[in-house]
Amino acid sequence: MYTNHPRLAAFHAAGSDRYGLVIEAGIVDLTPEFGARYKTLQAAVEAGALEELARAGTGRAPDFKENDVRYLIPIGAPEKLICIGVNFPDRNAEYKDGQSQPTKPSMFIRFARSFVGHNENLVRPPESEQLDYEGEVTIVIGKGGRRIAREDAYDHIAALTLCNEGTIRDWVRHAKFNVTQGKNWDKTGAIGPWIVPFRDAAQLDDIALTTRVNGEVRQEDRTSNMMFDFRFIINYVSTFTTLVPGDVIVCGTPTGAGARFDPPVWLKPGDVIEVAAEGIGVLRNGVEDEQC
DSSP, X not given: OOOSSOOEEEEEETTEEEEEEEETTEEEEOHHHHTTTOSSHHHHHHTTOHHHHXXXXXXXXXXXXXXXXXXXXXXXXXXXXXXXXXXXXXXXXXXXXXXXXXXXXXXXXXXXXXXXOTTOEEEEOTTOSOEXXXXXXXXXXXXXXXXXXXXXXXXXXXXXXXXXXXXEGGGGGSSSSOOHHHHOOTTSEEEEEEEEEOOOGGGTTTOEEEEXXXXXXXXXXXXXXXXXXXXXXXXXXXXXXXXXXXXXXXXXOOSOXXXXXXXXXXXXXXXXXXXXETTTEEEEXXXXXXXX
């Protein structure tokens, strides 16, 4: 799925980490031109330079075919990588705990090391077979701030991307009050394939979000149905912590994760998961077992 918006990707090719503009024919490498100013795509976000990069790459021939590169997660070392849990009404109902729709979001932190890039395999560890998928729209902060007002929230978004917020389900139940253990296994989730510069509310307010496993639709909803919309999330999070450019916020998954089937359906080697959202693209990953 290609979009009408520029697609800026971080990738590894020809022996080094690079970034560039993804076009139909491949990737325009922008690192030779901009690398001295912006060492990484994250540095370009922090400098507010995404539109500059997009303009520079437009109309040029590709330097690499997509098959010749390895996609990296777009923002490689964010200060904060925050995830919003249970953010769709049907998802809340999935828990069957009798609790009404919450008035405040559930949240947790992930480490960048727990993610891989587009077309890379998620890694199932030997300690558990309960590797699950969660497709989510993800925002990248471009302008920092504290106690950001709802009406100003979109001014603080630099770009959009996608996340497969992969989870080791039995490890999220190891303690009473947190899910950290199940959410941070190395290479169990994915972010990408690229970032799309954020320009207007139409890119976020009511877009379709779908997750497919081996071509079968497992999750499908629209962002307009989120219990806590993007403006609320930025306002709420920035109340207790200062957001800085390059921070990543993963904004919640619809109903239909593998844990909610009866019996549960876990990911296994050879599976292919695709997370798709209108105007952003498709994040695709396989699955493999960890080689110990």
